[in-house]
Amino acid sequence: GAGVSQSPRYKVAKRGQDVALRCDPISGHVSLFWYQQALGQGPEFLTYFQNEAQLDKSGLPSDRFFAERPEGSVSTLKIQRTQQEDSAVYLCASSLRTTTDTQYFGPGTRLTVL
Amino acid sequence: GENVEQHPSTLSVQEGDSAVIKCTYSDSASNYFPWYKQELGKRPQLIIDIRSNVGEKKDQRIAVTLNKTAKHFSLHITETQPEDSAVYFCAASSLGNTDKLIFGTGTRLQVFP
Numbered sequence: 001g002a003g004v005s006q007s008p009r010y011k012v013a014k015r016g017q018d019v020a021l022r023c024d025p026i027s028g029h030v031s032l033f034w035y036q037q038a039l040g041q042g043p044e045f046l047t048y049f050q051n052e053a054q055l056d057k058s059g060l061p062s063d064r065f066f067a068e069r070p071e072g073s074v075s076t077l078k079i080q081r082t083q084q085e086d087s088a089v090y091l092c093a094s095s096l097r098t099t100t101d102t103q104y105f106g107p108g109t110r111l112t113v114l
Numbered sequence: 115g116e117n118v119e120q121h122p123s124t125l126s127v128q129e130g131d132s133a134v135i136k137c138t139y140s141d142s143a144s145n146y147f148p149w150y151k152q153e154l155g156k157r158p159q160l161i162i163d164i165r166s167n168v169g170e171k172k173d174q175r176i177a178v179t180l181n182k183t184a185k186h187f188s189l190h191i192t193e194t195q196p197e198d199s200a201v202y203f204c205a206a207s208s209l210g211n212t213d214k215l216i217f218g219t220g221t222r223l224q225v226f227p
Contacts, residue, residue, distance in 0.1 A: 004157075033214060042120075042203045042217030043158065056212035091157070100146035100165075100213045105157040 002026070004106035006092050012112045013082045021077045021109045025094030032075050033103060034067055035091040043091050049075060050098055061086075082113045116141040118206050120218025127194050127225055135221045137204035138186040144206040147180060147187045148215065153200045161202075162189070194225045 005024045013019050025032050031050055035043035036059075045059040051072035060067070064083075069075040079086055089108040095101040117140040127133050139147075148163035164171045164178045164187065171178050175194075180187040191198055201222050205215040 031213065035215075040220075042205075042220050043215070045214040045216070048212045048214055056214065058212075059214070095213070098213070100207050102148070102160055102163065103213075103215060105150075105159070107157045 004092055004094055004104050006090075006106040006109050008109060009107060010110050010112075012114065014114055015084060016081050018078065018080045019082055019111065021079075021090050021111070023075045023077070023092030023094075023106060025073065025075070025092070026096075026104060027073075029094035029096050029104075030072075030098055031095040031101070031103075032069055033093040033095075034075070034077050035093065036061075037089040037091055037108070039088075046077070046090075079111075082111075084113050087111055087113045116144060116206055116216040118204060118216050118218045120204050120221060122221060123219065124222045125224070127223070129194060129196060129225055129227050131194055133189075133191045133194050133198070133223055133225075135189045135202055135204070135223075136186060137188070137206075137218050138184075139206040139216075140185065141206070142182075142185065146207040146213075147178070148205050148207075149178060149189050150203045150205065150217075151200045152203065152220075158203060191223075194223075196225050196227050199223055199225045 034046040037043045048056040049069040064080045066078045091108045092106040093103040145166040150158035152158045177190040204218040
């Protein structure tokens with residue numbers, strides 16, 4: 001079946017612009033995660049949704065970062081007034097239930113802020 | 115919170131040799147330990163995982179061992195092949211409201227023919 005998909009795959013933004021990154025999880029997956037992966041580093045947790053509820057946003061770096069999952073499926077990560085330090089790959093992952101099930105990752109969106 | 119350390123950062127082996135990557139974690143409540151393989155420009159893909167009620171798990175050429183007392187776990191790849199070349203990440207997760215994964219910094223494995 002279809003895996004996790006993300007769009008766009010690449011995004012170039014000028015400093016100060018707003019961007020929106022989309023994640024389509026595996027159908028029926030309850031849990032959805034956003035991670036940020038800087039070059040040469042492991043993914044770092046940003047935020048977690050259980051269905052439409054955002055249960056943990058402790059990893060969001062600043063109030064410029066906002067995520068939503070209004071209908072419990074597709075999720076959007078929005079970054080306002082982008083800064084150069086926001087340049088990274090943003091990975092989305094989904095898992096079937098709310099316990100520690102396997103997390104399946106999407107291909108990521110590579111964001112470059114000039 | 116949880117902290118995961120991973121060693122070595124780079125590992126070069128000859129085809130057919132074994133490779134071992136080690137990780138330590140800090141939160142004794144962690145109970146799930148996956149390993150992901152990430153090829154350049156690709157998504158992380160789960161290759162094996164282990165839960166805290168098991169000490170060892172094997173899947174063909176790949177095995178993972180867990181020592182809860184010492185809070186460390188290791189990935190073992192036997193009979194390495196060039197296609198095993200990639201970056202490998204360990205991770206740890208705690209049961210709770212958030213099943214977030216805390217990742218290690220990665221090991222770049224190169225298998226030379």
